[in-house]
Amino acid sequence: MIPAIKAELRKFFTTRLWWGMAIAMLVIGAGLAVAFGYFVTAGAESGAEGVPTGTAEQVANSVYTGGLSFGYLLTLVIGIMQIGSEYRHKTITSTLLAVPRRGQMMVAKVVALLVIGAIYGLIFLVGSVAAGALVLNAQGYSPFPSGGVFRTLALSLLVLGLWALIGLGVGILIPNQVAALLIAVAVAWIVEPIGGVLLSLWDFGRDHIVPYLPSAATQAMVNGVQQGGPDAAQPLSWWAGALVLAAYAAVLAGLGAWRTMRADIS
Amino acid sequence: MTATTTTTDRTGAGARIEVRDLTKRFGSFTAVDQLSFSVEPGRITGFLGPNGAGKTTTLRMLLGLIRPTGGSATIEGQRYQDIASPMRMVGSALEATNFHPGRTGRDHLRVLAAATGIGDARVDEMLELVGIPAAARKRAGGYSMGMRQRLGLAAALLGDPKVLILDEPANGLDPEGIRWLRGFLRHLSRQGKTILVSSHMLQEVEQTVDDVVIINNGRLVKQGRMSELHGDAKTIVRTTDLDALAGALRVADVTSETQDDALVAATDDLRLIGDVALRAGLPVYELRAATTDLEALFFQLTEGTNRNLGDESAAPERDAITGQEGANG
Known part of the structure; x- marks a missing residue:
């Protein structure tokens, strides 16, 4: 099992994708932490109309995870490409010749993607915590008001890993890599947010569907400031959000694994 | 295992390939039909048939990539996916295009090596052996067909396997490369390895192989010694x-x-x-x-009945994942 995981990691770190993504993670983490740092502190505790509200802990969380929705988009892409490029370049054949037991191959990919997610999470946090703490200090906020901030930081590593697994599932279910990338990004960034807004107009949807959408579950995990006032959907608690996102990852990666187990590779 | 006792004095160097009643249907199309043959250690066996005969589908079933509809294909009595360390038992090169264009040839081998617990020293040794040590440090996207064939061969040899399975290894090689390949395969077979080489041209492998397995329309046409094909002297x-x-x-x-x-x-x-x-x-x-006109003989053995005048992979060449309509169960 360990050799198969090592092979998956080596696969990832021997193309140019990894360092491009690493730079992007660092820049996104730092850049959006600065942007959120000024935006959120401008009115988080003022309660003024239209500005986000939250405790000092939620303010810090929001700043450090400001770029997380860009970050998980990148690990989603990494997850898709870890399998999609195998179909595209037909390296899946040599992968399965080296590791012919397909369940083992899939577990190796899952573990490798969780590791890759955690590595990128650390890179992301190096940027966001360094830049964010400076801004929070400058704005007169405590950079680490409570232990909950550290829980959020740890959970953002998990967020990035789980979105990579969602990508793995999508990459298998849509074997055309380009189509998989376009569809996944469009769903995560356009369909889901618009759907969320529309569902919020309907009471049942707002209370029982919107909090369970992947991006809402992700936001619940990192417990940031709230926007939209009392009429907005109430987020899940952090652990429920983690369970919901893990369920998405398990279902998609599971479907992908099931399909991979049965497929003829020609 | 029983097979080892039947091998020659080079026991341990090679392993027996056994194909029994192997069948694969893709929907209503029968790509491989009740095919049976065996391949012996210490010999080079040519796996021959016109394009579309079912050669690639058979090899992919032998290597656990395609699920047979019926029958079995085993190496030393085991299915490929049941072999504990498959790359140390079987080395295979299926297509010369299976490389990520952004990864160097050397890194491609290092990925495979990692999966089998093989070190970088062995990787460099194999690159040296196939004659591309320097070129393999460039990205595979720019490789010529000949380079790809050599890299594929290096990958197949990584685990010092007992069995070598090569699909059309001479494709894209220049005459010099083909001569090199022939000598190389001879050398490996003298070590007692089992070598199975597919080709759609009998003449191409005439001077290389000891035995032939000829198929057409997914069925066995002839199995025997190459020398038998020439028939009685005239x-x-x-x-x-x-x-x-x-x-x-x-x-x-x-x-x-x-x-x-x-x-x-x-x-x-x-x-x-x-x-x-x-x-x-x-x-x-x-x-x-009189010399046997092998081209005419080959045509005679496989003529007329060729069901699909398209290319070899016409039927199985659908999308890797979506082409599973023929999967059983």
Whole structure:
């Protein structure tokens, strides 16, 4: 099992994708932490109309995870490409010749993607915590008001890993890599947010569907400031959000694994 | 395992491939139909058939990539996916295009090496062996067909396997490369390894292989020694009176038949025929050993019935994942 995981990691770190993504993670983490740092502190505790509200802990969380929705988009892409490029370049054949037991191959990919997610999470946090703490200090906020901030930081590593697994599932279910990338990004960034807004107009949807959408579950995990006032959907608690996102990852990666187990590779 | 006891004095160096009643249907299309044959250690076996005969599908079933509809394909009595360390038992090169264009050839091998617990030293050794140590440090996107074939061969040899399975390894090689490949395979087979080489051209492997397995339309056409294909020795002789010479030969216990304006005698003794003709007072215009026209023979064995005049992978070449309609269960 360990050799198969090592092979998956080596696969990832021997193309140019990894360092491009690493730079992007660092820049996104730092850049959006600065942007959120000024935006959120401008009115988080003022309660003024239209500005986000939250405790000092939620303010810090929001700043450090400001770029997380860009970050998980990148690990989603990494997850898709870890399998999609195998179909595209037909390296899946040599992968399965080296590791012919397909369940083992899939577990190796899952573990490798969780590791890759955690590595990128650390890179992301190096940027966001360094830049964010400076801004929070400058704005007169405590950079680490409570232990909950550290829980959020740890959970953002998990967020990035789980979105990579969602990508793995999508990459298998849509074997055309380009189509998989376009569809996944469009769903995560356009369909889901618009759907969320529309569902919020309907009471049942707002209370029982919107909090369970992947991006809402992700936001619940990192417990940031709230926007939209009392009429907005109430987020899940952090652990429920983690369970919901893990369920998405398990279902998609599971479907992908099931399909991979049965497929003829020609 | 039982197979090891049947091997020769080079026991341990090679392993037996056994294909029994192997069948694969893709929907209503039967790509491989009740195919049975075996491949012995220490010999080079040519796996031959025209494009679309089912060669690649058979090899992919043997390597656990395609699920058979029926029958079995085993190596040393085990299915490929049941072998504990498959790359150490079987080395295979299926297509010369299976590389990520952004990864170097060396890194491609390092990925495979990692999966099998093989170190970088062995990777470099193999690159040296196939003659591309420097080029393999460039990205695979720019490789020529010949480079890809050599890299594929290096990948197949990584685990120092007992069995080597190569799909059309001569494709894209220049004459020099083909000669190199031939010598290389001879060298490996002398070590006792089992070598199975597919090709759609009999002449291409004529000088390389010891045994042949010829298939067409997914069915076995012929399995045997390469030497058997040439058939019995024959001599072609031309003279003025064919019937007179045939009669004289019959007296000398040599049968013959008329073919066009020549006589084909069932012997390889040119001298005997010359002497018989001299004694009969017949002039000899031509006297030579007949060589089997392998191209014609191959065509004859596989002609007429070719079901799909398209390319080899016409049926199985659908999307890796979506093309599973033929999967059983």
